[in-house]
Amino acid sequence: MTELARRTFLGASAGLTLAPLLAAAAAGDTAPVRVAAIGSGARGSDLIRALSTIDGAEIVGVADDYPPHLEQGLKYAGPQAQSFADYRRMLDDLKPAAVVIAVPLHLHFPIAMACLDAGCDVFLEKTMCRTIDEAERLARRVAESKRVFQIGLQRRAHPIYLQAAAMIDAGMIGDVTAIKAQWHRNNNWRRPIPRPKTDPQWAPLERRLNWRLYRDTSAGLMAELGSHQLDVVNWVLKTTPKRVVAAGGIDYWRDGREVFDNIFCTYEYELAAGKKSPGQKPGDPLPANHAPAAPPRTVRVTYSSLGNNAYEGASELILGTLGTLYLTSSKGLLFQEQNGANPAAEKSGGQTEAAASVTAGKTLKLSNDPWAFRGKPIEIEIAEGNDTRDELVSFVDHVARQDPGTIADAHVALADCATVLIANQSADSGGWVDFPPRLLGT
Amino acid sequence: MNPLNRTETDSQHSAGAAADWVAVRRHWPAMATRFDVELIGTDPEHLEAVAAAIEDDVCRLDALLSRYNPTSEISRLNRRGAAEAIRVDAEVWQLLLGAERYRQATDGFFDVTASSTPSSAPRDNIPRLQLDAARQTIRFSSAGVIIDLGGIGKGYALDRAKELLARYGVESGLLSAGSSSILAVGRQAAGAAWTVNLRHPADDAAGPIGCLKLVDRSLSCSATARPGQAISDILDPHTGLPLSGGEGVVVLAPTGVQAEALSTALLAMGRHRATEYLARADSTKVTNVDVAWIDGSTPAPNLQWLLRSHD
Numbered sequence: 083m084t085e086l087a088r089r090t091f092l093g094a095s096a097g098l099t100l101a102p103l104l105a106a107a108a109a110g111d112t113a114p115v116r117v118a119a120i121g122s123g124a125r126g127s128d129l130i131r132a133l134s135t136i137d138g139a140e141i142v143g144v145a146d147d148y149p150p151h152l153e154q155g156l157k158y159a160g161p162q163a164q165s166f167a168d169y170r171r172m173l174d175d176l177k178p179a180a181v182v183i184a185v186p187l188h189l190h191f192p193i194a195m196a197c198l199d200a201g202c203d204v205f206l207e208k209t210m211c212r213t214i215d216e217a218e219r220l221a222r223r224v225a226e227s228k229r230v231f232q233i234g235l236q237r238r239a240h241p242i243y244l245q246a247a248a249m250i251d252a253g254m255i256g257d258v259t260a261i262k263a264q265w266h267r268n269n270n271w272r273r274p275i276p277r278p279k280t281d282p283q284w285a286p287l288e289r290r291l292n293w294r295l296y297r298d299t300s301a302g303l304m305a306e307l308g309s310h311q312l313d314v315v316n317w318v319l320k321t322t323p324k325r326v327v328a329a330g331g332i333d334y335w336r337d338g339r340e341v342f343d344n345i346f347c348t349y350e351y352e353l354a355a356g357k358k359s360p361g362q363k364p365g366d367p368l369p370a371n372h373a374p375a376a377p378p379r380t381v382r383v384t385y386s387s388l389g390n391n392a393y394e395g396a397s398e399l400i401l402g403t404l405g406t407l408y409l410t411s412s413k414g415l416l417f418q419e420q421n422g423a424n425p426a427a428e429k430s431g432g433q434t435e436a437a438a439s440v441t442a443g444k445t446l447k448l449s450n451d452p453w454a455f456r457g458k459p460i461e462i463e464i465a466e467g468n469d470t471r472d473e474l475v476s477f478v479d480h481v482a483r484q485d486p487g488t489i490a491d492a493h494v495a496l497a498d499c500a501t502v503l504i505a506n507q508s509a510d511s512g513g514w515v516d517f518p519p520r521l522l523g524t
Numbered sequence: 525m526n527p528l529n530r531t532e533t534d535s536q537h538s539a540g541a542a543a544d545w546v547a548v549r550r551h552w553p554a555m556a557t558r559f560d561v562e563l564i565g566t567d568p569e570h571l572e573a574v575a576a577a578i579e580d581d582v583c584r585l586d587a588l589l590s591r592y593n594p595t596s597e598i599s600r601l602n603r604r605g606a607a608e609a610i611r612v613d614a615e616v617w618q619l620l621l622g623a624e625r626y627r628q629a630t631d632g633f634f635d636v637t638a639s640s641t642p643s644s645a646p647r648d649n650i651p652r653l654q655l656d657a658a659r660q661t662i663r664f665s666s667a668g669v670i671i672d673l674g675g676i677g678k679g680y681a682l683d684r685a686k687e688l689l690a691r692y693g694v695e696s697g698l699l700s701a702g703s704s705s706i707l708a709v710g711r712q713a714a715g716a717a718w719t720v721n722l723r724h725p726a727d728d729a730a731g732p733i734g735c736l737k738l739v740d741r742s743l744s745c746s747a748t749a750r751p752g753q754a755i756s757d758i759l760d761p762h763t764g765l766p767l768s769g770g771e772g773v774v775v776l777a778p779t780g781v782q783a784e785a786l787s788t789a790l791l792a793m794g795r796h797r798a799t800e801y802l803a804r805a806d807s808t809k810v811t812n813v814d815v816a817w818i819d820g821s822t823p824a825p826n827l828q829w830l831l832r833s834h835d
Contacts (some may be wrong), residue, residue, distance in 0.1 A: 157614055269579075275692075337569065468595040468600070
């Protein structure tokens with residue numbers, strides 16, 4: 083693809099995909115939305131910081147029951163924000179229009195339910211809930227309440243991922259046949275504790291600040307990291323998995339933690355046969371209606387997360403019959419498949435060479451060199467935008483317009499939650515686990 | 525890039541000084557350079573967690589402040605600041621407010637907008653950045669203004685890291701950003717000051733030209749060019765042209781931001797103006813600071829102290 087063709091393509095499709103977000107950013111003539119923040123640890127503070135830069139939002143209060151976090155959140159929120167140790171008191175006193183919740187996973191359900199009951203629109207950090215049952219109940223409550231709900235899966239607002247989804251829809255990598263993704267890091271995933279180990283308060287505080295490491299408060303790597311990437315899979319395949327098999331363990335960081343320090347999963351997705359997956363638009367009649375039914379096509383997805391090697395980092399590799407997308411939150415690359423190309427013809431521009439060449443006495447050998455089929459990647463350019471800020475811009479805009487069709491609504495949230503939690507179930511039980519059939523179609 | 529280098533023997537010394545003390549080291553790429561931390565304490569698991577928390581925070585700041593990252597807040601400002609007043613968060617606001625104060629205090633020689641296009645040069649003494657404290661907004665005076673926090677970003681990250689050490693009860697550590705900015709917290713395990721070797725600014729192969737001892741002190745080193753580099757990437761904020769000559773400035777100050785802002789400004793002034801500036805700067809502007817000048821144009825580089833706060 084020439085430079086010009088590439089720019090033309092990106093310009094045209096970027097216009098299609100980014101328009102809704104940018105339009106949202108421009109809306110700002112009405113009174114600001116009164117937003118309260120619940121939870122101001124590291125992620126909560128990121129959200130408060132981003133909210134504080136959005137013209138359409140006014141942060142009216144911050145609640146956190148851990149004083150150092152509360153102090154940090156208030157610093158970002160600004161002097162107009164009131165301080166609360168108890169979020170219920172804040173809901174009563176301030177009656178915010180919307181809340182932004184970033185608390186340990188096991189508290190997502192009770193706090194989000196309480197906020198819906200208080201009549202608030204809700205932005206809830208991922209993952210939706212600690213259990214699938216809670217997530218179903220929360221999704222039902224969202225539907226009953228008719229409140230605006232958004233889950234914090236910010237890749238849905240990320241320019242690279244929006245572009246990639248549009249490229250897949252446009253058929254640029256052909257049929258998606260497999261996806262490989264991982265989030266690998268090299269650290270112990272522990273938050274430091276601001277007290278010496280000899281302090282009697284150390285143990286309860288450790289449990290509280292390192293909630294990610296314990297099973298009663300956390301669903302481990304799948305919920306904290308995998309949820310973002312498996313949401314990308316659900317998004318681009320436009321469906322949920324059928325089943326998963328996974329294995330994991332506590333094999334390196336044997337420091338008293340209860341959640342796995344490494345996990346490896348294989349998911350199976352089934353796409354309707356004949357469907358030019360996943361270019362099909364939602365609501366389009368399936369070609370199967372007009373043709374004899376063929377068995378569905380299985381797309382397998384491998385996912386791993388671990389905490390003692392960072393070589394592969396966090397990325398998703400979406401494999402299609404015509405090309406491959408390599409996606410990270412700072413870089414997106416499209417590799418077009420090179421099989422069938424004649425390297426000699428490529429080199430001379432393909433004009434004067436014979437269409438095929440043979441070499442006497444030699445058998446054609448396909449190269450096993452991983453770079454032989456990759457070609458030169460085309461990079462997805464990021465024009466602008468920050469996914470955390472943009473997901474909140476979009477949420478605030480949906481609240482202002484009372485539009486429940488957020489970029490990651492309760493259906494997306496529930497599907498993502500069940501997708502990651504069945505992998506944990508499989509790793510615990512040691513066999514295939516089906517995606518709950520009652521949730522299909524969510 | 526700059527003439528600093530820790531000696532290996534120092535770290536060995538610190539680790540072996542007392543049986544109960546352990547040193548935990550961690551390094552990672554950020555802010556277009558390499559960050560290194562060495563933390564001293566008695567609980568390695570705790571020190572590891574603190575080092576990881578510092579890494580997280582430095583990477584967060586990199587993503588927030590880099591003008592080369594299109595998703596950063598500074599990029600958002602650079603894209604839109606000429607068109608409208610941009611609401612920024614408390615942290616970016618404090619940094620830009622601090623930068624404006626350093627600009628005023630250094631006669632404009634420290635200027636985070638130095639890499640703006642020439643057409644946006646300030647006229648009638650109206651600064652390129654218009655700060656509205658009531659609304660916490662920033663607006664550019666004209667198109668072509670570019671904010672680049674490269675002059676204080678690393679120092680700010682080190683200052684934040686020092687706060688984390690205090691919060692988590694780590695009393696001893698050496699933090700460095702790309703060997704041009706170093707922040708020493710407390711002393712080494714045996715009670716000795718942290719020691720840092722100064723390298724020749726223009727010649728990597730030459731031996732150290734001096735050794736500095738640091739206790740609760742920030743050090744920033746600015747040189748016009750790294751060894752082998754023909755054209756400096758530091759611009760004179762008044763002319764917009766790259767600095768010339770093989771010179772270097774070393775500043776010791778209470779905080780990383782102070783050390784970096786002052787070393788950048790003094791280098792841009794040049795030795796003559798810098799000497800005059802330090803002689804007349806009143807104590808509210810420059811306190812508790814040490815400044816040394818390195819003339820790297822000679823085979824045997826000359827390091828001369830222009831200002832000593834102690835002794």
